Amino acid sequence: MIAASEIAQEGHVSTLTTLDYSVLCGYGLIVVALCLMVAKRSPDSDELFLAGRSLGPMVIGLSLFASNISSTTLIGLPGAAWEYGISVANYEWMASVILLLSALFIVPVFLGQRLTTVPEIMEKRFDPRMRRYLSGTSLFLSIVLDTAGSLYAGALVLMLFIPGLSLAPTCAAMALFAGVYTALGGLRAVVYTDVLQALVLLIGSLILTIIVFQEFDYSWSNLVSRVDADHLSLIRPLDDPSLPWLGTLIGLPVLGFYYWTMNQYVAQRLLGARSADAAAKGAMLAAALKLLPLFLMVLPGAMAAALFTDLERADTVFPRLISEYAPPGIAGLMVAGLLAAIMSSVDSTLNSASTLFIVDFVKPKKPHLSTQQMAKLGRISTIALMVFAALWAPAIDNFPGLFAYLQQAFSYVAPPLAAVFLAGFFSRRITAPAALRGVITGHVISLAFFLGAQLGWHNIHFTIVAGLLFALTLVATLAWQGWINRGTTITTTDAQWQTVDTRNAQPVALPVKIGIVTLLVATACLVLAFW
Template sequence: MTADVMLPLADSGGQGMPDFTVRALDLSVIIGYLVLSRIIPLVVGSRMQKKAHAEAKASGGKDSDASEDYFLGGRNFIWPFVGLSLVATNMSGATFVGLAGGAYEQGISIFAYEWMSAVILVVFIFFILPFYLRSKVFTLPEFLEQRYDRRARMAFAGFNLFANMFIDMAAALFAGAVVVKVLYPDIPMIVSVAVLAILAAIYTVIGGLGAVMVSDSIQATITLLGGVIVLIATFNAIESWDSMAQVAGDEKMSLILPADHPDLPWPGLLTGVLVVGLYYWTTNQLVVQRTLGARSLDHGRWGSLLAGFIKLAFLFLFIFPGVMALSLYPNLENPDTVFPTLVFDLLPVGLRGLILAAVIAAITSTVDSILNSASTIVTMDFVKTLRPDTSQRGLVFSGRVATVVALVVAILWAPFIAQFDTLYNYLQSVLSFLVPPVVAVFLVGIASKRISATAAFLTLVIMQPLGLLMFIFTQVLPEEPSIQFLYAAGISTGLSVLLLVVVSLLGPSPDESKTAELTWKSEYWTEESQALRGTAAWANYRVLSVVLLLATAVIVVVWA
């Protein structure tokens, strides 16, 4: 019995048909990685929790409970784990498959979503993260209850579950299925999706966030290494940088595109990319949960900055290979097959297995994070809220059941994403219509104590259903979209802020107890400035933030 499978793919455009053969050595590498990546997180995560309990007992501090261990890892993660977990959660299969495919189709302008992330992470650690950690919440819907009321909490918790299953997890599973389809075209997509989901669920259900964070740190490292290898191989394959740039053309080698561009018009950077990024990095339970588990505010900030620096490297690791592929394979029918084409055409046996393992790492890393996020919301925002007497063991059991249910829903929905041109188009389009009300409720609510609970609730329950309807009627049903989705995000944000402010001004001022500790005050900045005096530059998050912003500016200016 042989493990070699010969596979066809799209026309490679004159470079010869790539040899799509999965060798026994490749499979051995993949299987070995999958086994180790299931075992190591469970063992290390368990040891970390035991060590945290022992340290808490020795110091006389408060020991964490079972639910805090399962959902937030005992709030004991240091900054490298926070940063790598943030990156791994973000580096789903959409990073390899989606970024390379998006770059092949529209050029390096797709990097806008990455460099904007660095800017947003700075905003996050300056003005938003301190309030999250001060509130000691498990979930962001819980934060909304502290700032507003239970209505806002339940409305946002419901949206989070919807987004986890139908947007985040379904997209990650679909990206993995695209790669599997290239390798094994006879396997139905639903089967590929189910297998990938089960691989991710193994340690999520058993180990909780502790196992997920350890797994994320390992898989982020493997994924970044895979990106470096593919970049080097692709660069060596092209004739020259200049000839590649000539084939790509000026538009595909520019970060800033004309205002009438169908995919990424430059005004859309502010009206859409910024809004979607603010949602993803500052109000999305999936991502923010990593920082909620940080040992301290400093560790949360340093970890976020580490993620920001790594995001800047995505231009070279994942986007430029997609653009280079234009000169190697100009006639690929499906842009989302660019990455597997590069791997099988340019890399030797064995190394292919490592890269495919990196892809699986990226996919399962995102899925395990989403599963943990969904189970946390179900347990802490619904079960514990509606049945407050539930035991710690009962809460953990509820989380595990919720994980399995969310998984099944995402498995069933993932194949429907195939109707979109590229995976990235699906992600950015649907988010642009759904998330502006969320961004408005969180950010304006932290910025102003005048925003009321009723205004927040109405903004969520009115604007989000409208956003879903607009997405269906302007993006899904017509043959061609009737409005550019990034512009739609700007319009929705403006209307959400208007509704939020008007309803607040028409009603009574919120109770001071709801706003005193959870809204911005200028004295916070003054007090922190005094506390930071004498702090070494390498440990001062403000200095590091300036360095990150300068690095971002240099990249944008050079490639504008």
């Protein structure tokens, strides 16, 4: 296997022009100015972690989109589409569905509980052990997958365009830039810069899509005649190596639920909303924007399958498209879009990881800390986590592909967490001991599945594995509950036998509910059109 960094260092992509560098510098200056303006607030812990619970719909929606459409997405989606086809876009439209349903049923409860972190709900429903378990796992995923993956993807593309760069120092430089302004400005700095970055991402991706589509004379029929039919279908056969239909049915909803509901770095924007209506409207905007990657990132990758047949690694599709087809100035805008994606992902994950560490681990042990002291510790932990992510990022070069690295890791770790979360959220039967034993059992089973895959004992697609792990964890949790119940009399007044308290859930207005249903119908129409 050829490492992506080796391909980059061989100079397979042409360098940028003076105009491109000017665009990049202009973008960098705007980001720095915006961060300095926000950092003047000297935020306390509530401002640092949740922007004072004052975020509006537009900021929430654009920030959700920008933080999710990371450099890993810009690199991973076109690469996967080039190699396997547009079925990779199922991750995107499924995200819209999960985000809308979560905004309708889950987020109002979160806001009513005045949560700072998602794992807090596990303590309210179960006990502190479940809170620490979810928080610790989320911390691991946030730094090792999200932050390090974004740094790696960004470094890869910068190395392809700027001669003389090497992987580790480039990752470190990007981590330092994002880490400093995240530590200074907190969530408000993160979401405000995300708004700028979302606009840069959308504009840059749209321009590149139009330029690439020009190679097909702006004709859909011409594109269909030149691209293999399998590359233009969302729903793939059961033996498809990229994303079989069964994985889309049982695996993606599980992964999507964890990512869009339980993942702190996504949920933090919703937790910082000024109301349930603001959160729901922001989620609607993000859900609508999540339908665009099919056209702006996935289809260009599928078109590249007809344009490039000499690539050695799928991760180089996006930079190759920029190099081959983007004129001077536009190439700089596209690389600025990449930098925007890096910053929006790294700042988001660093801020959320710091929040998890301080609120779920430090504060319970030191409850008398002032908000200013917590904010100081939050800044220190942000820098420490930044250093760890920068050190780990170069190791991703040893994996066969960035998208596979991210999705497969989530598929083995997230399903047991999602299973126990949903069981506790909707069922009165599950107690804290059963939940803890159930999630541990689920992760033991997932470890067995993972080792079996590495040793060649099975070749079950990881999305199908995700669905199986979810079901097996539910079964294990119920089995543990049955074992615990033997010979024990439990009354419904027992605190451990109550569902999550929904009495203080903030209501969502009827027009917002109608908008959510409308977007769900639009998503269904999109899927049917590319079935």
